[in-house]
Amino acid sequence: MEAEDEVLYHSLIREVSPERERSPPRALSPPTHSPPPPATCDPTAPATPRLAAARKARTEAAKKKxxxxxxxxxxRVTSKKKEQRRAEIGAFSTMLNNYTIEDIVGNAAVVVQAVSDADPHVRIAARAALDRFLGAAGKLKVHPLLTPDMDELVDSLVKKMIDPAAETRQSVVDVLALMHKECLARHAPSVVAQLKHSNGEVRLTGIKILSLLDPKDLGLCATTLSLMLDDRSTDVRRAVARAMASLEASTISGYAERIVSTxxxxxVSYRRLMLTTVxxxxxxxxxxxxxxxIGEYLSGASAAELRDAVWLLSMMPTLMIAQLAKSLVRSLEDSDExxxxxxxxALCKLDPATLASHATDFTDRLASADWKECVSGLRALAKLTPILQQSAPLIFRRLEDDDVNVRCAVLETMRVMKPAIILSKMSSVVPMLVDPNDNVRSMVIDLINLIDPTEFVAQTASLTPQIISCIRFPDDRVRALAVTLAGHYLDYDQELVRQYVELGDFVQLxxxxxxxxxxATIPTAARFEKQxxxxxxxxxxxTFAKEAERERGATSARNTPRAASVSKLLMKTLFCxxxxxxxxxxxxVLxxxxxxxxxxxxNQKWQVRREAAEVIGALAHxxxxxxxxxxxEKLEDPRLEVSCAVGDALSRIAHFKLKDLAEEFxxxxxxxxEGARMSSVKILQQxxxxxxxxxxxxxxxxxQALQRVGAS
Structure with missing residues (x-):
């Protein structure tokens, strides 16, 4: 029995061990005795331990195999799938990279979905395609998405707003932002339905999409938005606040109670956002x-919240403003304009006495030796116009300050004063036209230009010598202002001006x-008499000939016409x-x-034709x-301005020459x-x-014909 087991065991080993089969047979020593007869395997024979072990080994080996x-x-299957996937990804990425704008529009939903694909190559290609489309959107004359018949695309994109991938949701918002507002409005109910989603990111995406609507269409969703002002998600609440800020005034008024409850x-940050936006x-x-x-809230609000609520406070009753005036005074110097x-x-709503009691800090700064303190006080007072008049004496004390910053700040403050107050200090302001600082001179010029010239010369006649003396000052702007004011003084009192300047001085200018x-000199010189x-x-x-030659040279050098022609103005104003x-x-020359x-x-341009007629009128004789x-023949010019200018030029021609044209007129x-009739009447009257x-x-x-026109 043992011999049979030995034979069976070795046969099993050979069967499950291919290595044994491949190994060459080992040479056996010649038998020293005759071999035993071959054993026969009886399957019905009971298994010995060695046989059972052999069978078990064979079974285990087969399982392992x-x-x-x-x-x-x-x-092999996985490798084949990966290879197939790589091929598909490569083809898809290549296709996305080669997409034209039209292809992206036609497959926008696919591109948006691909933005969150598991493969990085697809994500990169999809995002690049989407960015390429979004970047080119503003340059297209006819935007492919701006048509009201893109409902199918909008519907597919709206369905993707619940996608778990943030990239997909953001891409949905980016593409919908380019859609036609009317088309978006039709799908607003689908978006509103998702605002009850348990995922705050989905609700946030919905609010972002609704924010793309026109204020009128957004107003239809205002009730839903107002209910979300207390959403458990901070980001959602903030997005709702920004969306409600874009509602029409008539719509948002109906939700004032809900907004005030926030x-x-x-x-705190949410309250401040509501204050600054909604x-x-x-x-x-x-x-x-x-x-x-609101008053109860503001009375206990922090300094930061009060700063954000300044605009809101400006609409409150005067009593409440007075109670919080201290905080408002601090906000007056805020860096945010x-x-x-x-x-x-808000502060300017207070009566001057109350306002002055809160502005003492600013008035005290005016006496400071530190120019920064003084300037800050002046700039703050410039905003409190109700008390400027009573603070004027303190302000004017620093008008001749040694520090240029203080002088500039005083002049800047004077710009917001009433003209009567400014005129009262002209005796101190006019000498500053020759101030050594360029900024000071500029501000003085601007300040004088704020006042009506007629009123100015009437109130400052005693300053005529000082102003006339400035026509020789090196600063071009000062000379131009002095010459202009001299013309107004000539209108006011020509004899007074002639004491200090003559026509020859202006001819030199x-x-x-x-x-x-x-x-500036030409209209001033024109105020002198013809003799x-x-x-x-x-x-x-x-002078005219030189000026015309200079202008022709400058025009040819620039190849553009001059903005203001001195020669033309001189011809039209002084030649008469x-x-x-x-x-x-x-x-x-002429x-x-x-x-x-x-x-x-x-010329085709009527302005050029009118100017040409004015030049001819100046040289009509x-x-x-x-x-x-x-x-x-140009009297019938279709442009009224040109026709009137031609008529004026004709009226300056010697009357005995015009006699032959009387019947034509x-x-x-x-x-x-109208232009030809007006000009004809004028010439016939002459x-x-x-x-x-x-x-x-x-x-x-x-x-008689002329009289009939006059009677009519």
Missing amino acids: DAAANRVAAK LSNPD FGQIPAPALEPYHPV AVSVAAQT LQDPSTQVRL DFIAYAEGIVD KLDPTVLEAKQE LPEIAAAFKRLE LTTENEMYSLY VQKLRGAH LATTTESSTPLLNKQQI
Whole structure:
């Protein structure tokens, strides 16, 4: 029996051990005795321990072999799937990278979903495609998503707002932001339905989508939004607050009570957000019933909250403002301009006496030797206009301060004072036109320009010598201001001005290197009488020739027209004051100007045509008969301004030349447009009062036609 077990055991070992089968047979020593007869295996024979062990070993070996084969097969399947997945990912990524704008629009839902794909290559490609589309959206003339018939796409995107991936949800918001508002509004109910989702991130996404609606459409969701002002998620509450801030005033007024109730929220940052965003959008009348609640909150609010509530406080009753004036005074110097303005609005509601009692700190600073303290006090007082008048003496004391910063601050404060107060200190302000500091001079000029010139010269006649003396000051702006004011003084009292300056001084200023000064000098010089120009006529024409030549050179160098032409202004303003014989003697200079003006009468721009007509009018007595007829043809210019300028130019031509056109002007009284009729009436009136050898230039019928127009 043992021999049979031995044979069976070795046969099993050979069967489960391929290594044994592959190993070469070992050489056996020759038997020393005859081998035993072959054993026969009886399956019915009882198993001995060795046989059972052999069978068990064979079974275990078979299991291991099968397991190994299964693992190899599984690895092959997994590897094949990975290879297939890599191929798919590569193809998908390549497809996303090659997407055009139209492809992205057509597959927007797929691209949005791919943003949160498990594979980083797909995520990167999808995000790049989406960013490419979002970046190009603003440059497209016709946005592919801005059509009201994208409901299918919007519906698919709205369904993805509950996606667990944050990238997908944000991409949904990014794409929906480009959609047509009308299309979004139709899907608003689907978004509102998701605002009850247990996931706060989903609710936040819904609020972001609703914020994309127009205020009118958003108002339809206002009730739902107001109920979410106490949402358990901080981010959701903040998003709701920002969304409600964009509601229309008429809509948000209906939720004033709900909004005011948020002042009891324990979250300080949330309360401050409500104060700075939502409360400012509620009309003051809607908040009136809740003044007691707001007042109770403000009385116990922190300094930071009071700062945020300044705008809200500015709408409160005066009594409440007075109670919190101390905090408002601090906010007056806040670095945030909006906070400072709101504090100013609130404080200026107080009566001057109450306001002055809270502004003592600012007035005390005016006496400080530290220029920074003084300047801060001046800037704060400049915002408290009700008490500026009573604080004026303290302010004016620092007008001649040695520190330039203080002088500038005083001048800046004076800008908000009433003109009467400013004029009362002109005796101290005018000398500052020659201040060594450029900023001070600029502020003085700006301050003087704030006052009506007529009122200024009437109140400062005694300062005429000081102002006239500034026409020689090195600063161009000061010279220009002095020349301009001199013109107003000439209107007020010409004899007074002539004591300190003559026309010759202004003629010299026509050569000033500053264009600003030359432009200011021309209208001032025009205020002198015609006989004053006799001695300067030739010099003025020469100045005109030089100026015209300079302007032509500058224009050709820049290849652009000058903003303000000194030569044209000089011609239109001063040539009418000059002796015609002088102009005739300078025809070689002036005739080219007339020829150029007639060419510009054909220009397409009406401003150029009007200017050309004004130039011809200034040199009307030099025009030939043919030029007169050419000018007459332009009387029917479709632009009223041009037609009137042409009529004015014709009226300056010698009347005996116009006599031949009298009947033509009479005809225009009936059929021409307004500009031509107005000009014809003006010219006929001049001809009616002119005689030639005691004979009227108009006949009886022409005079009657003119009278009929006057009667009508």
